[in-house]
Amino acid sequence: MRGVETRDWLREGLRAVASGILAVALAVLNFPLFVLFVVSLVLTPVLGIGLMLLPAVTALIRLRADLARRVAGWHGVPIARPYRPKPAGLAPIGWGHCKWILTDPATWRDFAWLLPGAIAGLAIGIVTLALPAYGVEGIVLLPLWMYLGGEWSGYGVNWPIESVGEGFLSLPQGAAILALGLAVAPYLRRFDALFGRLFLAPTRAAELRLRVTQLTVTRADTVDAQAAELRRIERDLHDGAQTRLVSLGMTIGLAEELVDRDPATVRKLLAEARETSSTALIELRHLVRGIHPPVLAERGLDGAVRALALTLRIPTTVDSDVTGRLETPVESAAYFAVAETLTNVQRHSGATFAYVSMHHTGGVLRLEIGDDGRGGADPKRGTGLAGMERRLAAFDGTMTMSSPPGGPTIVTMELPCASSSPRTMLSSGTD
Numbered sequence: 001m002r003g004v005e006t007r008d009w010l011r012e013g014l015r016a017v018a019s020g021i022l023a024v025a026l027a028v029l030n031f032p033l034f035v036l037f038v039v040s041l042v043l044t045p046v047l048g049i050g051l052m053l054l055p056a057v058t059a060l061i062r063l064r065a066d067l068a069r070r071v072a073g074w075h076g077v078p079i080a081r082p083y084r085p086k087p088a089g090l091a092p093i094g095w096g097h098c099k100w101i102l103t104d105p106a107t108w109r110d111f112a113w114l115l116p117g118a119i120a121g122l123a124i125g126i127v128t129l130a131l132p133a134y135g136v137e138g139i140v141l142l143p144l145w146m147y148l149g150g151e152w153s154g155y156g157v158n159w160p161i162e163s164v165g166e167g168f169l170s171l172p173q174g175a176a177i178l179a180l181g182l183a184v185a186p187y188l189r190r191f192d193a194l195f196g197r198l199f200l201a202p203t204r205a206a207e208l209r210l211r212v213t214q215l216t217v218t219r220a221d222t223v224d225a226q227a228a229e230l231r232r233i234e235r236d237l238h239d240g241a242q243t244r245l246v247s248l249g250m251t252i253g254l255a256e257e258l259v260d261r262d263p264a265t266v267r268k269l270l271a272e273a274r275e276t277s278s279t280a281l282i283e284l285r286h287l288v289r290g291i292h293p294p295v296l297a298e299r300g301l302d303g304a305v306r307a308l309a310l311t312l313r314i315p316t317t318v319d320s321d322v323t324g325r326l327e328t329p330v331e332s333a334a335y336f337a338v339a340e341t342l343t344n345v346q347r348h349s350g351a352t353f354a355y356v357s358m359h360h361t362g363g364v365l366r367l368e369i370g371d372d373g374r375g376g377a378d379p380k381r382g383t384g385l386a387g388m389e390r391r392l393a394a395f396d397g398t399m400t401m402s403s404p405p406g407g408p409t410i411v412t413m414e415l416p417c418a419s420s421s422p423r424t425m426l427s428s429g430t431d
Contacts (some may be wrong), residue, residue, distance in 0.1 A: 013132075013182025020128030024190060026067060033061050044098060050121040053095055058101050065110045065200055067185030068117065072193035072200075075186065078225040079193075082202035093160040105203060113199030124192040131181030138174020152315045244280040248273050301331045305338055305356055312346055312354070314371075320358040326365065333395055334358075334365060337388045339368045341411050343410060347411060349373025358419070367413040375407035388413075 036057045044050030062083065069079040084104045090096055101107050157246030255269040296304040302322045307317040327330070338356060345354050359366045389399050396416050403409040 001333075010182065010188050016075070017128060017132055017182070019074060019189050020125045020185065022071065023114075023121045023189070024065065024125035026128070027072075027118045027125060029064055030114045030118035030121070033057070033064060034070070034111070034381075035119075037061060037111055037114070041170065049094060051098055054098050054101060055093065058107060059150050060113070061107075061110050065113070068196050069200055073195055075190045075193045076171050077190060077193035077197055079201050082109070082200075082261055082288075109199050113196065117196055117199065122191060124188050124195075128185050128188045130180065131184060132178055135176070135178025135181050135182075138170045138177060141174065143168040157392035158396075179384060238245075244276050244283070248276045248280065251276065259331045296331060296335050300325050301334055302358070304335050305358065308335075308342065310344060314346060314351055314354055316342065316354040316356065317354045318358070320356075322358050322360045322365070324360075326360070326417050330395055330415055333392060333397070334367060334413070334415055336368060337399075337413055338367060340388050343408070344377070345371045345373065348377070349375075349407075351409075363416060365415040365417050368410060370408055370410040373407050373409055374405075375403045375409050376405045377401060377409050379402035 005191050037052075039299050040054040040057045042050075044054055045098050066081065069081065083106045084100070087100060088101060102247055119417040176332065251269050251273045255266045255273070258266050259268070298320070302320045305320070309318050328335070342354065342356070345351055349371050351371035354369070354371040357366075357370075392399055392413060392415060397414060399411065399413045401409070401411045
């Protein structure tokens with residue numbers, strides 16, 4: 001366990017150092033972008049020059065700001081894009097386009113960030129790199145000192161170094177400073193990300209505007225999904241149970257006509273009617289199970305997912321700490337999302353193993369489904385993943401997927417929800 005923690009610490013430190021190198025390189029770009037934006041503002045009244053230059057420079061600044069937001073996300077500081085949507089039919093060049101840019105508060109917040117962001121990025125990035133670099137210097141100093149024949153000033157507390165013994169002292173000092181630098185680097189990068197968020201995050205008004213836009217989209221998707229579901233139920237009833245019930249009625253009517261004349265035929269017709277009624281009942285049960293599975297109502301999400309895992313052809317483990325009944329709509333959405341994902345695993349992944357992890361903490365239900373298959377899953381290829389995203393979005397849920405070619409595939413879903421009652425249902429394990 002300690003070895004795993006050490007590898008994680010080392011990996012995070014090296015990742016932060018690499019991010020520091022990227023931050024220094026990107027920070028340098030802020031200065032010419034600042035100058036270009038000022039020049040484009042001055043030239044905007046000059047038709048034909050500023051009207052073309054301002055949109056191009058703003059696009060570059062927004063690209064640079066988006067890179068900063070992405071890097072901040074690497075260090076646990078997510079920053080949403082705050083820009084107003086481009087009006088439909090707006091020409092790419094012209095006064096209307098420039099007016100849309102200049103009236104967007106996010107444009108000026110990006111501009112205000114350019115110089116402070118460059119200074120902070122350079123300063124924090126250099127410190128992030130300097131500590132590990134100085135540690136490496138201490139580790140390699142002794143062989144260099146011996147190679148150069150003692151032509152070296154000193155290191156750490158040994159200044160100057162005048163003997164091989166003092167040179168040996170640079171090794172533990174360098175290792176300690178390197179370890180300190182790798183340990184501090186993630187915190188320095190996070191501090192830089194938090195500083196950038198002061199400028200690059202949406203304002204309260206922008207957050208409300210983005211929220212309204214998101215709710216409008218998710219509401220439309222939910223209405224469409226509900227309409228499609230109603231059409232599916234209507235189609236299943238019409239083509240399945242309704243047809244069989246009509247046939248059942250005709251069979252019983254024919255039996256009524258023959259009951260006095262041909263009892264043997266009537267017995268056959270009644271047997272056929274009984275079989276038809278059984279088939280219709282099975283189809284109705286399948287239809288109801290597709291709307292809200294009985295196992296979900298009886299056992300809750302934990303028991304329903306464990307029961308689902310038992311029906312799969314590939315070994316599937318379930319790790320869950322969901323100890324209470326969740327809100328019924330949330331339970332249903334989570335269950336069908338897990339079921340759809342596991343169906344995709346079974347049909348398309350070629351996996352030999354799958355797992356489901358469910359954790360409910362802080363008012364958020366987190367689901368993770370993974371497999372050891374071939375990977376390469378894409379929500380745009382019609383495997384039901386886009387539909388799952390729409391289903392979750394109706395509850396402010398999110399879905400992310402990692403599926404590189406060769407695998408593994410990991411689908412992570414988060415749903416805001418609260419536990420509504422203690423769990424009283426039976427749970428069956430598959431672990």
